[in-house]
Amino acid sequence: MADLRYTDPATYNIFQNIVREGAYTGLGMPNLGQYLNEAEADSIKQFILSKRAELMK
Secondary structure, three states: OOOHHHOOHHHHHHHHHHHHHOOOHHHOOOOOOOOOOHHHHHHHHHHHHHHHHHHOO
8 A cells, every 4th residue: 555645745736647547557546536526525635635744754
């Protein structure tokens, strides 16, 4: 499992593509577009980024 603290910041710029459009299905990340709308995916992204900031202190 990937440690998202060390994910390249540019990856977060394509978060919607990864989570909702399946851009990383070949890497094992499922396409969750049928389960999450854009706002929900953005909330998850913000949560990950906030936890990342806390853990990187």
